[in-house]
Amino acid sequence: MPQLSDATFQRISALMYESVGLSFADHKKALMSSRLALRLQRLGLSRFEDYAELLEDPDEGAEFQMAVDLLTTNETYFFREPRHFEWLQQELLSQRPRPGLSIWSAASSFGDEAFSLAMLLSDLQAQGLVNNNWSILATDISHRVLTAAREGIYPESRLRYVSPERLRRYCLCGEGPAEGQAMIKPELRTRVKFGQLNLTQPFSGLGPFDAIFLRNVLIYFDPPTKTAVVDRVLGALKPGGLFFVGTAEGRVPCKTPLQALSPGVFRKMA
Ligand SMILES: C[S@@+](CC[C@H](N)C(=O)[O-])C[C@H]1O[C@@H](n2cnc3c(N)ncnc32)[C@H](O)[C@@H]1O
Incomplete structure (x- = not known):
């Protein structure tokens, strides 16, 4: 060795x-x-x-x-930290009607987080609670995870927190050699746009988003890089928008004023 x-x-x-x-x-x-x-x-x-x-x-x-x-680790799964999805839903229901809705999964890994968001929004749309004008952007630095994410095929274990109704509505479960795998149905797959983005470099032309998920990526950065990344990402969030980080990631080190709502959930001050 x-x-x-x-x-x-x-x-x-x-x-x-x-x-x-x-x-x-x-x-x-x-x-x-x-x-x-x-x-x-x-x-x-x-x-x-x-x-x-x-x-x-x-x-x-x-x-x-x-x-x-x-x-790095690309560890992720559907509806990870379910309280965050509940917060988002509550927020969307309390602020109706909205002309449009855009959400960014900013370190998306294989897309589990982005497709969880798409399932949630699609459900709300089916109930007439949001209109059809919603979109999800999912970005990551890794070309490999993005290629897999675009295919939308997952081991069923990663979908363990997806309800049976959602599995039926949004996934095709594999049989025979594909047993144990699930594929996101094309109708949902097309609602998520994937792209490569390095959060530590300046970017432009993104947003403004209504909510941003920046979960379980800050752990890789030292304190000055964390601050720069968080402030850069928050620049793409609408004032009043919700910002999510992993609950294990601790304090959010940034200059942008935020209101803490719950572990890992913040609102960008207007
Ligand atoms: C643990 S996964 C988080 C996935 C998802 N957000 C979640 O919470 O389940 C962390 C992801 O951050 C990505 N990442 C690491 N450094 C990055 C950077 N500088 N810019 C963008 N993504 C980065 C990795 O490629 C990895 O897919």
């Missing part, structure tokens, strides 16, 4: 920090080593130094993406 030296750990950490804002404290060296070791083996490399060189090569963008994927 190749050894990751302190110097190469710092070298890869610096690269990850500068390009995508990922922050690795010293005690994360073993984690980095174990997550990348298999990749080195696949590529036939015996030294982390050679892998660092590869990551620094501007022509090796795909390998860089691969390393980001290996160093």
